[in-house]
Amino acid sequence: MANIRDIAKMAGVSVTTVSRVINDHPYVSEEKRKAVIDVMRKVDYQVNRTAVSLSQGKSHLIGVVVPFVKHPYFGLLIEGIAKQAVENHYHFVLIQTNYEKEREQEALDMLKHKQIDGLIICSHRIELPTIEAYQQYGRIVVSENAAGNKSIDSVFVDHYQSFMDALAYLKHKGYKRIGYCIGRESGSNSYFRQLAYKEFLRQYPQKEFVFTENYYFEDGQKVMDEISELTEKPDALLVTSDVVAAGILTACKNAHMRVPKDMAIIGFDNQPIAKMMDITTFEIPIATMGERLFQHVLGKAINRHEELAINLIERGTV
Amino acid sequence: MANIRDIAKMAGVSVTTVSRVINDHPYVSEEKRKAVIDVMRKVDYQVNRTAVSLSQGKSHLIGVVVPFVKHPYFGLLIEGIAKQAVENHYHFVLIQTNYEKEREQEALDMLKHKQIDGLIICSHRIELPTIEAYQQYGRIVVSENAAGNKSIDSVFVDHYQSFMDALAYLKHKGYKRIGYCIGRESGSNSYFRQLAYKEFLRQYPQKEFVFTENYYFEDGQKVMDEISELTEKPDALLVTSDVVAAGILTACKNAHMRVPKDMAIIGFDNQPIAKMMDITTFEIPIATMGERLFQHVLGKAINRHEELAINLIERGTV
DNA sequence: TTAGATGGTGGAACGCGTTTCAGAGCAAGA
């Protein structure tokens, strides 16, 4: 494979001139430009991006850390990220962690080793202060409320407030035993939601109903199975993912329970499935969030921390 | 940031020795090895992977082309790919194409520009012969039947035969008007399925029912809406994705149709949702396919073309 | 006429780890 020096020799110019032609630098005479282009065409010259990366000190690659891609939440987030990547002529390395710390560490090391220019962390187990230390090697952005943090950018929605709003809404509609379903118990978003729930329970005492480890449609059945074991059952559920909400709704129907009469359901995300199944949900602009995350990692954002608005979409499950 | 030469100077050795220490080469005296390690620790030395890539001529990065990540089929495929990537100390660049040729071209160019060492193409619009020409720049693997092709590896299932089997199964069960739902009309897999359907129709003439552009759960409703417009309706559907099958099943229930009495459904993939909703389905080892694709792209496969077995899982929708 | 752009060009250094090769020291086998 020909390199820039070969081209220079064949075209009878210096490597600098070839480089200039490649990068559309103005100070090249038409004559030489043409000569270089002709040679490049003849030998089918292709720049070696690795060499460009080494020389420029950046890879034009962003790392994206997600626990799993299968989930529609992260799928949509990646969708937004991918869109911005295309627009900015970047590509991204996907790191699926399954919430294993080693995988997250790998991503941080890639940043340290200059394999990637920046890192978008969509969800993580390694503690934020540890992550912060890697900010010196490249920009890091997280999709959770990291406001107050100076070195890490963040794009997020207010999960505390949205939970509070949702709980108040259900209360107002007359539900007395409200529970919630969430994915993993730990993590920033879960923390804020739990905080809101605790606060709600403090204000309006009732039995606590929390169902964890719910990610997919089929987990809806699991939740209903757990509920059927309870003597005192919830009459409303806040479900932090529409697909799980859809699964719960389906399980309810299979068990001949009436929704919302016997069980009210509020989903989150406003995924297409929520519309199709007429599920009341909190719309979270996930794809936009992905896009904003990308803007941040490129340093194109004005504020370090950005909160996105979410709003309730009232449909038939409350 | 310190580089290998700085380390060498500080430790009083040559760069070669430092390189040897980094790469665990045996021919280094304990004394020097220790000296080098001490210095590396002191200055927090980190190898520059870009430099390694340039030097070795490979990036340890694989490109993965998918039309969209949101879909559980590709989600699972990526899951398998990610698993093998971890095991082989590789990472991958995800290229979401939305079936745009420019995106696919970008992926091919990355290979040409040595940004990636190989390419896994899960679905594509650019024709295979065009893709083939890029094989000279790195290994390319596709997840469709490319047998007979010398330069491109492939991992696939026999969609023709599975469709034939499914159609025969429905016929045997007494269904008379069998149709099918598919994602996009074009593409290799769709082609083989169409071929099988045509052949079936030739053997057992009936009205043709084909529903295209069905990818997600919510598209199930769309299919049922289309069917409700027909005067002559199908009594059985082959649905090339379990999530769509689940959506159709849900739409059927909402319309108070009995499944399988009024409408039989066979899904594909055997996703968890199929189990939960008791959907008869063809199990396709998607994650395994992802893993095999990765093996192939690393050149670790014995045969260029690999067919994976699939089998029918009989449940309640037929 | 002169100082100061502006256009055009190339040599050489730079980014940084790997690898080849030559050479030295030393021990085991012939």
Added chain:
DNA sequence: TCTTGCTCTGAAACGCGTTCCACCATCTAA
């Protein structure tokens, strides 16, 4: 004693594009 053959070490070349800097030629404004 001589030849192999291993262990250990480092200089230098290599992979390849970018960029700094020096330099020449024109041309313009003072």
